Amino acid sequence: SNIDTLEREIFKVLTGLGFKETDFDSPVGSFSGGWQMRIALAKLLLEKPNLLLLDEPTNHLDLEAVEWLETYLREYDRAVILVSHDRRFLDNIVNRITELENATLYDYPGNYSDFEIIKERNIETLISAQERQDKEIKKMQTFVDRFKASAHRSSQAKSRERMIDKIERVEVIKTEQTIDFRFPTPPPSGRTVITLSKLDKYFGSQHIFKVDEEIVVHKGDKIAILGGNGVGKSTLIKMLIGEEKPDAGTIEFGHNVNVGYFAQNQSDKLDMNNSIINELHDMVPHYTLTQIRCLLARFLFKNDRVFQEVSVLSGGERSRLAMAKMLLSPTNLILMDEPTNHLDLPSKEVLIKALQEFPETFVVISHDRDFIARTCNR
Structure with a gap:
């Protein structure tokens, strides 16, 4: 029956998220904040929405519950959008990454590791294109500076100047630099x-x-x-x-x-x-x-x-x-x-x-x- 199916699903989700069967009848208020977050997550999963939105879902989970949630979400047959800083979790679940950078959304296929590789390649390609463009603009500007006062070639110089103005510059997005830090040298302890x-x-x-x-x-x-x-x-x-x-x-x-x-x-x-x-x-x-x-x-x-x-x-x-x-x-x-x-x-x-x-x-x-x-x- 539908009730039996629902009870099995409730049991599966609650035990997957780390609850014991003896917890099932306990008041929500008797649980700590972290466990109440799990209850909220369980409710959401059991609703099975067409679009599941999760904001840092692993923050209050232990390792076993994280691995269970990964399996659950991999098998989830509807859309999931999640925010997470857990790269292993992202690698094991997602098939698309959307990055918000400099007030713009960028879309990448694959998981987080794929995203890192593609983004690095894109930046390298843009840097090369920018260098080639800068070189070409410099060459044209040299021509303009040399001949703009020339009686014979000033029209060519003005034409090149207009071309320079119309060039759409290649821009390399400035990414936030990875923080670099070394510990102050601590006094050594004993063995x-x-x-x-x-x-x-x-x-x-x-x-x-x-x-x-x-x-x-x-x-x-x-x-x-x-x-x-x-x-x-x-x-x-x-x-x-x-x-x-x-x-x-x-x-x-x-x-x-x-x-x-x-x-x-x-x-x-x-x-x-x-x-x-x-x-x-x-x-x-x-x-x-x-x-x-x-x-x-x-x-x-x-x-x-x-x-x-x-x-x-x-x-x-x-x-x-x-x-x-x-x-x-x-x-x-x-x-x-x-x-x-x-x-x-x-x-x-x-x-x-x-x-x-x-x-x-x-x-x-x-x-x-x-x-x-x-x-x-x-």
Whole structure:
């Protein structure tokens, strides 16, 4: 019957998005914000609209739910338009990319990797065409300058001048430069960075996690913490920074370990009344304003924008500024909780590049497969 079919579909979507069967009858208000976003997504998928519009659908999903959503959307037989900064997700789903750049929409066939290749080729072709055109215009202008006062050839010179005026110039679209940044050189830590011994953690009567054996984090480890939502990943990070205490066991830091932390809500810790430039300068007063402006330019805060208040920035821009602050602090152990969630693709690239060059240790919670594959070794 239709009711049985609908119930099967509801079960499929809810379990695919990570809900247990025991959750089905729970009030919506009993779930956290992230899980409520999943409920909203489930409702939308079950409506099966002819046009499905999704804005960053993977932000509140764990890895397993992201992979389920990929399969679901690949098999979806209607139109889907989505905004996403998850390049692996885009590569696995889309067959067309539309880029908004300089107030113009550009359409490309294929997935995100195809788009990057085609765009690069298009830019190279335009640059070559522009160089040829500039050379031809220069040649014609030389003729005009030489003969415009000549009694015999002035008419030819004027004709060429009119031709120059009528030429439609080849323009190469200026793309936002990928941010480039190197960590300040941190003081080196000892070889053993963290030792976790027989940890136990409860929330009330709920057992969050248990570490039976000793886990040692060594200098140079780049560790990704994986697992479903609600299994205690963020709690573990909070225990490492001292915000939460284990109910049993010990956490020991090695020699000369300096900890930096990037939380999911890191941008909330910015001073909204501060200017963008002062938000960084207050942190490193020994830097000149010119140095700060150069750093901010790498994070796409350019020209007079640096004097704007933090309060006028979008959520993504605030995350980018918070990321700049984190990268500026010379720590040798960085703990990050979903650092790419609100970063656009260029901003994510700078974080990846910086972490690839980082000589010390980091631990990161992430569901971004491209980010994990390119930065982590454990």
